[in-house]
Amino acid sequence: MGGETTGPNVVDLIGREHRELLALCAELTGEGTDAARRRSIAQVLSAGLSRHLSAEEQYLYPAVRSIVPDGYALVDREIVEDRALLEALRLLEAAGDGDRPARAADVCRRLTRHADAAAAELLPMLLQMAPVEDLIRLGNRVELAEEAAPTRPHPGTPSTPPWNKVVDPAVAVVDKMRDMMSRRTTYPQDL
Structure with a gap:
């Protein structure tokens, strides 16, 4: 007699994460948020979205490719869009207070x-x-992958297995060390 598979299913998990990331976007682009808070929210959005996209590319997209008819075409389109979203995140991270609203709006539109x-x-x-x-099972893998994923946008890293499963955790170690040294906020509960 085997054990029961437990945890969130990937559809619920991804949907919840999208809602959480979009809520950060709404706060980032909303009225009445001061510049310091916007900087912190931008960092958390960048870290969360970087982790999210890495895990999707490692596990969700290969599943869609193998299960869904025309999954290859759907995933190829999403990977192109994800790369553009990571580049927009990179520009948001580099933006000064004056450029941040336009950069944030672009990230939020793409998200x-x-x-x-x-x-x-x-x-x-x-x-x-x-x-x-x-x-x-896929939801569990996505959750684990997010914990070992980069916390900064890296639009030039591999976007498909097996290379992204090797490169992303290595890049994540450097990102997490930089986050620790700079005391960068990377989770919404730490805002």
């Missing part, structure tokens, strides 16, 4: 497109075609 594409296409198809146990 909204990313979340909408996942909610409209990728996740419903995966939910329909994959067994629940596989979705839960």
Whole structure:
């Protein structure tokens, strides 16, 4: 008699993360947020979104490619968009207070497109075609991958397995050391 697979399914996990990241965007671009808070929110958004995209590219996209009809075309489109989103994040991180609103708006627009594409296409198809146990296993893998993922945008790193599964954790070690040395905020609960 085997054990039961437990944990969040990948569809619920990704959907929740998209909502959390979009909420950070809303606060970042909203009225009444002072410059220091915007800097902190931008750092947390960048770290969270970098972790999120890394885990999607390591586990979600390969699953979509293998299970969903025309999954290759969907994933290839998303990887191109993810690279542009990472570049927009890199520019946001480098922005001064004067440039931050425009850079933040660009990141938020790209993140909204990313979340909408996942909610409209990728996740419903995966939910329909994959067994629940596989979705839960995939959710567990995504959560683990996020903890070992970079906390800064690296648009030039590999975006497909096996190389991203090797490079991303190595880059993450450097990112986390830089975060620790600079006391950079990387999680929403630390804002």
